Amino acid sequence: MGTPRSVRVGGTVDDHGGAAGTSAARTPGGKAVDLRTDVAHSARIYDYLLGGKDNYPADRAASGAITKDWPNLPTSMRANRAFMARLARHLAAEHGLRQFLDVGTGLPTSPNLHEVAQQVRPDARILYVDNDPIVLVHARALLTSTPEGRTDYLDADLTDPDAILESEPLRALFDLREPVAVSLLAILHFIVDDQVAQGIIDRLLAPLPAGSLLALSTATADSAPDEVNVGVAAYNAAGIPTVARDKARVERLFDGLELLDPGVVLVHHWHPDPEEPAPDDAHVHIYGGLARKP
Incomplete structure (x- = not known):
C-alpha cells in the first residue's frame, strides 16, 4: 500500500x-x-x-x-488504482484542473495519473514525487507527456514538504496563481501520527491558491476489522509502520477544507463507474475523499 x-x-x-x-x-x-x-x-x-x-x-x-x-489486500489495491483513474478524470473534466502534484507515486502501473489527466486535458502538467530507489529507476517511464503538457519527477520525501514546495521542478512546472490538485493516495497510512499527517497536508496546501484540491486515500479497518487489523499488524511486524484509520479520523484530515460530494467513502463508492464491477464492501479497506481549499 x-x-x-x-x-x-x-x-x-x-x-x-x-x-x-x-x-x-x-x-x-x-x-x-x-x-x-x-x-x-x-x-x-x-x-x-x-x-x-x-x-x-x-x-x-x-x-x-x-x-x-489479509487476503483482500489485493482487491483493495486494485480498487485504489481504479479510484485514482476516476479521480484524475474527474479533476480534469469536472474541475478543469491542469496542474497535478502526486506525492507517493510508487512504481508506474498503467494507467498512470498523467495518462488519464492528459486524455481530458492534453495540456495537463504532472509532478510525480517519491523517494525510493526502485521508483527512481522506473521514473523514465513516467517522463512522457503529450506535446501540449509536461510531466516531471522529483526525488523527495513526503515527510519533508518544504523540499517538495521549494524544488526547482515544482517551480518550473506549476503556475501557483492557478489551482493545483494534490494527491496523497495510499500513502498516509504509513504516517501513523494524525498530527504529523495533518501537518504535512497543511504545509503542502499552504502556498497553493484557493480552489486547489486535496485528494487522499488511506487504509481503514471499518469494513473488515478482524482481517485488516491482523494485516496491519503484519506490516508493522515487518518493520513498515502502518495505521488503519476509522472514518472520523480520515474526515479530520480534511479539516479546514470543503469536503466534496460524496465525502469520505470506501474508494469504490467514490463516483463509481457503472461499467466497473463493484467489489463487496468487506473486500475494500481504503477510504478516499476529495476536498477544496477555500
Whole structure:
C-alpha cells in the first residue's frame, strides 16, 4: 500500500541473475542506486499484488506473509488504482484542473495519473514525487507527456514538504496563481501520527491558491476489522509502520477544507463507474475523499 520504505526479510537470489542485493541501476539523473533486491520493498510488494513484474523473491515472500491474514489486500489495491483513474478524470473534466502534484507515486502501473489527466486535458502538467530507489529507476517511464503538457519527477520525501514546495521542478512546472490538485493516495497510512499527517497536508496546501484540491486515500479497518487489523499488524511486524484509520479520523484530515460530494467513502463508492464491477464492501479497506481549499 504505497512506497514509504523497505523491509529486510533475508537474503535471496534475484530473478535477474546474480546475488540479491547487488543489483544496481541509475536514476533519470544518472545517480547510481543499489536496488537491494534482498530486501522486501513496499513498492514492489504493491507491484506484485497488482500482477506486475517489477518484483523479486523477497517481495513475493513478504507479500505472502502479509496476505495470509489479509487476503483482500489485493482487491483493495486494485480498487485504489481504479479510484485514482476516476479521480484524475474527474479533476480534469469536472474541475478543469491542469496542474497535478502526486506525492507517493510508487512504481508506474498503467494507467498512470498523467495518462488519464492528459486524455481530458492534453495540456495537463504532472509532478510525480517519491523517494525510493526502485521508483527512481522506473521514473523514465513516467517522463512522457503529450506535446501540449509536461510531466516531471522529483526525488523527495513526503515527510519533508518544504523540499517538495521549494524544488526547482515544482517551480518550473506549476503556475501557483492557478489551482493545483494534490494527491496523497495510499500513502498516509504509513504516517501513523494524525498530527504529523495533518501537518504535512497543511504545509503542502499552504502556498497553493484557493480552489486547489486535496485528494487522499488511506487504509481503514471499518469494513473488515478482524482481517485488516491482523494485516496491519503484519506490516508493522515487518518493520513498515502502518495505521488503519476509522472514518472520523480520515474526515479530520480534511479539516479546514470543503469536503466534496460524496465525502469520505470506501474508494469504490467514490463516483463509481457503472461499467466497473463493484467489489463487496468487506473486500475494500481504503477510504478516499476529495476536498477544496477555500
